[in-house]
Amino acid sequence: MEQSLIKKNPQFDNHELVSFFFDKETGLRGIIAIHSTKLGPAVGGTRYFPYNSDEEALEDVLRLSRSMSYKCILAGVKYGGGKCVLIAPSQNKIKAKEYLEAYGRILKEYSTKFFTGEDVGMSQNDIEILGKITPNIIGTKAKAGDPSPWAALSTYYAIRGALKFLYGDTSLKGKKIIIKGLGKVGMELARLANEEGAILLVSDVDKKRTDQALKSFKNVSVIAPSEFSSHECDIFAPCALGKDITDYIAQKIEVKIICGAANNQLVSEKEGVTLFKRGVVYVPDYVANGGGLINVVAELSNGGYNKENVLQKCKNIEDEVVTILKESKETDTAPSEIADRIAKRALEQ
Numbered sequence: 132m133e134q135s136l137i138k139k140n141p142q143f144d145n146h147e148l149v150s151f152f153f154d155k156e157t158g159l160r161g162i163i164a165i166h167s168t169k170l171g172p173a174v175g176g177t178r179y180f181p182y183n184s185d186e187e188a189l190e191d192v193l194r195l196s197r198s199m200s201y202k203c204i205l206a207g208v209k210y211g212g213g214k215c216v217l218i219a220p221s222q223n224k225i226k227a228k229e230y231l232e233a234y235g236r237i238l239k240e241y242s243t244k245f246f247t248g249e250d251v252g253m254s255q256n257d258i259e260i261l262g263k264i265t266p267n268i269i270g271t272k273a274k275a276g277d278p279s280p281w282a283a284l285s286t287y288y289a290i291r292g293a294l295k296f297l298y299g300d301t302s303l304k305g306k307k308i309i310i311k312g313l314g315k316v317g318m319e320l321a322r323l324a325n326e327e328g329a330i331l332l333v334s335d336v337d338k339k340r341t342d343q344a345l346k347s348f349k350n351v352s353v354i355a356p357s358e359f360s361s362h363e364c365d366i367f368a369p370c371a372l373g374k375d376i377t378d379y380i381a382q383k384i385e386v387k388i389i390c391g392a393a394n395n396q397l398v399s400e401k402e403g404v405t406l407f408k409r410g411v412v413y414v415p416d417y418v419a420n421g422g423g424l425i426n427v428v429a430e431l432s433n434g435g436y437n438k439e440n441v442l443q444k445c446k447n448i449e450d451e452v453v454t455i456l457k458e459s460k461e462t463d464t465a466p467s468e469i470a471d472r473i474a475k476r477a478l479e480q
């Protein structure tokens with residue numbers, strides 16, 4: 132793709148580096164995007180997805196890497212934002228070892244400026260294979276391990292922060308929560324919420340996942356994925372892919388709080404404003420799901436990985452959400468804009 136087309140993409144936002152790569156032998160095709168290394172090397176997961184076109188993949192990688200820059204700032208870690216998307220040749224999630232090895236060799240070329248790990252479509256096993264080829268892999272079993280439970284934990288604390296802001300009480304007991312997407316993060320969030328007495332309405336396109344939820348939890352019912360905005364409830368937690376909050380949904384959804392782990396939940400900044408004007412508390416996605424990042428970058432710290440520190444930083448997200456929501460109320464500005472402002476300010480300094 133021509134440089135001028137990349138720069139014209141509305142998501143470009145002065146990325147430091149955007150690199151397309153492919154490998155004829157294995158069918159590997161992907162894009163690495165580095166938004167900023169101003170505060171430190173870029174970090175961000177690798178997403179494996181059957182994009183319909185290079186343009187669609189480019190837009191996704193640019194949005195995701197910029198939100199990694201923002202996420203690092205809000206999570207209080209000194210790294211920059213980056214991301215890689217692999218354009219899956221089919222819906223099949225199993226990847227040939229040679230395919231992963233070819234990707235590992237590409238990553239090695241960026242080993243000082245980009246650290247990557249698991250995201251949608253990548254398994255722990257894939258990460259282990261990559262970790263044998265190149266040093267810039269984070270989240271291998273021997274080190275920080277799977278970031279998903281930590282992303283679920285920080286989302287749980289973010290929900291508590293939103294509850295505290297609204298009701299002065301963090302408890303999820305008796306609260307009705309819709310969880311869309313019962314993958315690695317959504318299922319763990321469901322467990323944490325249910326353990327505290329929340330009533331679950333869950334959905335997933337994969338029936339095995341909803342069956343597992345019915346078996347594992349009490350007070351749980353299954354709804355169709357498209358029905359998430361048709362039920363009145365306390366909390367909607369988007370935990371599938373992004374862009375659940377369209378203009379139509381933002382104007383219609385009847386919930387008190389939207390707080391989930393999925394990246395890029397809002398189709399555009401406009402939806403954050405619509406939700407705010409309607410009195411729906413939206414917790415910016417990259418604030419809520421920061422636990423995954425906090426966990427994986429902990430292995431890069433000088434003192435080595437420390438689980439207690441990771442836990443504390445995830446807990447801190449509860450207070451951070453309260454601070455953002457209070458500022459939002461005081462300044463009559465959407466929380467999504469407040470969080471973006473904090474991040475932009477830090478990047479400009």
Ligand code: NAI
Nearest residue numbers: 278279282312313314315316335336356371392393394423
């Ligand atoms: P996953 O791939 O394990 O789970 C996604 C789940 O969503 C799957 O069960 C899938 O069947 C379901 N799904 C897909 N489309 C759906 C639809 N239209 N309606 C209902 N369900 C649907 O992914 P994971 O790791 O749980 O991540 C979930 C979200 O959280 C993603 O947006 C990811 O970017 C974000 N995230 C993940 C982190 C991690 O550490 N895994 C960290 C931070 C964010």
